[in-house]
Amino acid sequence: MTDPQVGVTMLGLFVITIFLGFPIAFTLIALGVFFGYYAMGDHVFPLLVQRAFGVMSNDVLIAVPLFLFMGYMVERSNILDRLFHSLQVSAKHVPGSLAVATLATCALFATATGIVGAVVTLMGLLAFPAMLRAGYDVKLSAGVVATGGCLGILIPPSIMLILYGAMAGVSVVRLYAGAFLPGFLLAGLYMVYVIGRAIINPKLAPKLPKEQSDVPMRMIVKLLVTSFFPLAILILAVLGAILFGLATPNEAAAFGALGSILLAIGYRQFTFTRLKEAVYLTARTAAMVCWLFVGSLTFSSVFSYLGGQGVIENFVLGLNMTPVTFLILTQFIIFLLGWPLEWTEIIIIFVPIFLPLLKHYNIDPVFFGILVALNIQTSFLTPPMAMSCYYLKGVAPPHVTLNQIFAGALPFLFMVFVSMFLVYVFPQIAMWLPNYIYR
16 A cells, blocks of 8 residues: 555544544554554654653643633532522523523633533533423423533633644634634524523423512622622633733633632632642643643644645545535534544544645634534534533433433524524624734
């Protein structure tokens, strides 16, 4: 076989090993070293060391553990129940108020954590039973929690956008500015859908009893001041410092990590045990990301050396697609990859295959990254992976089936496609803010 054929074989073997359940990071390293030794001999070992050193010394990735730590500390501050209750009574006159409050809580909490499993699990323990007790439809309630918890992948400060920025070599600050409006557009579409269904069929989301909704305005203000505003101020301070150039993402992430500790102290929830848990979870997740980067860079270097990247580029360019067709094709492929894979594998392994082609089609990598971030929402909701649905099933009451959760998430999946269509048709939804701030 020629070297390009060996490269394509290498990619095919990787896909097969994924479905066999081997660890992704170490599979990438093993295949990279094995085929690299075939292609370049002993030089593959210095290549592996260089890629590992490059990942560990990448300044962009410093923000990852800091934002993770911020998220884990906020999660352990036990403010989610207060936040949910304050938003619930504030939206008492809105149809489907519990579901709307759940989505608003998910959106705000997701900006503080960006950890899908944590948001879905906590809201599954808090909001899901509350909606069921209020007589809400099981499928609608499950869909609200499962989809709302995924917003942290898109809404800044998103860990996914940091990883994409490192892979694509684009500014994380511009990515954050670009994702801001699409993120809240998607959250808004979720809310509009819930309100619409509650108006059409009130039985799906009954109004709260008077004793639960009859809260004086003075008490509502007090609840918002003590639960909503402290977290909102922390998030706005972090994002504002990044977007307006007052601090780099790394500096803002460090400020956010410190702010999360102060928040936990302010709510009298700070203990050494919780600090130790947050540090441990941060180290574990950051180590996983680093190993994925090392494996991906080693694999892609050998893959390109063998000519595999050239084969894919020539094949795609030979199709003579328009930029719109190319975008639709790549997003469809990413959507399909979301069925068996998690978002980290898609971003670190497969998205870099498309990145060199963006220049040929004159597509802004920031715009492409926002579309990918929107698309990645589907990977948490589409079986067989559908991690968000499995997180919810793990904490849901026994009578709630996995099929009900899948069925509940399906209409919200359609909202993701609507948001992607709007961004396709009106690119300024994603590009106006970064172009306005950083022109």
